Amino acid sequence: MNVPSLPGKGLFASLSASVLAFPLTAATVTYVGSQLSMETYSNDPAGWRSAGDPDKPLDIDSNGVLGTDGYYMAGSVGESLPGYISDITAHMANYGGNAGYAQIDNPLDASGNDVVSGSWYMNGAAAGTESDFLTITVGADAPESIRLSMLWDNTDNSFGLTEIQIRVYQTTGGTADSGFQRLTAGDAVTDWYFFDIDNAQAGDVFKVQLKNNNTGNRNLLLGGVAFDGALVPEPATSGLLMGVGAGGLIWFYRRKRS
Numbered sequence: 001m002n003v004p005s006l007p008g009k010g011l012f013a014s015l016s017a018s019v020l021a022f023p024l025t026a027a028t029v030t031y032v033g034s035q036l037s038m039e040t041y042s043n044d045p046a047g048w049r050s051a052g053d054p055d056k057p058l059d060i061d062s063n064g065v066l067g068t069d070g071y072y073m074a075g076s077v078g079e080s081l082p083g084y085i086s087d088i089t090a091h092m093a094n095y096g097g098n099a100g101y102a103q104i105d106n107p108l109d110a111s112g113n114d115v116v117s118g119s120w121y122m123n124g125a126a127a128g129t130e131s132d133f134l135t136i137t138v139g140a141d142a143p144e145s146i147r148l149s150m151l152w153d154n155t156d157n158s159f160g161l162t163e164i165q166i167r168v169y170q171t172t173g174g175t176a177d178s179g180f181q182r183l184t185a186g187d188a189v190t191d192w193y194f195f196d197i198d199n200a201q202a203g204d205v206f207k208v209q210l211k212n213n214n215t216g217n218r219n220l221l222l223g224g225v226a227f228d229g230a231l232v233p234e235p236a237t238s239g240l241l242m243g244v245g246a247g248g249l250i251w252f253y254r255r256k257r258s
Helices: 005-021 236-257
Strands: 028-035 070-073 078-080 085-090 093-095 119-125 130-138 145-152 164-172 191-198 205-212 218-222 224-229
Antiparallel strands (some): 130 205, 145 191
């Protein structure tokens, strides 16, 4: 029995390579929720980097600290990017804060004195303005779920701000979009808003955007972003696909011999 081996081998090799070359599941972006009034203006012991104080039910790795993998904060608070974030760019002016800004945990020493937070800002944004504040590029070895924690309501301009919205959306590698989420009216006590990026691949690009949904001009401000990740699952799916490709080749060889 004559079985053409070359087309068969090419078919299975091409199929295996094609499947493995693309992500099995497109990235998604989901709004998870918020935690309001985490830190006050005083130099208090609780905060975003203080383990378990306050309780942080939306901390994805459950260690009670936001930004375990890394952070990128406005002002002079600092940055320490995760290895799986290859680039991050802020598009707005960076302000280092003043006496009216919230004091937050020093990420390098959460048990020590707080530091004055800062903001990226756009003053007097017209009604309906949608402005990109951050661009985040994912690198290699990203966890299955990346939780972004966004700091807002930490400034002296937060009082009474209403109808400000935020979203995270994808511009390269897919079209994932959380949709706009309304920020709680500002009371100048720090709030955090949480978004999950799932199944991101190296080279995927996401933007953080704020919108003035008022009828008049408003200030748009953002205090920072922290990164936490869920554990990377075992690569069972990839192994299964490789096994299918190899199994197909073995089957063709056996058919040829018989």
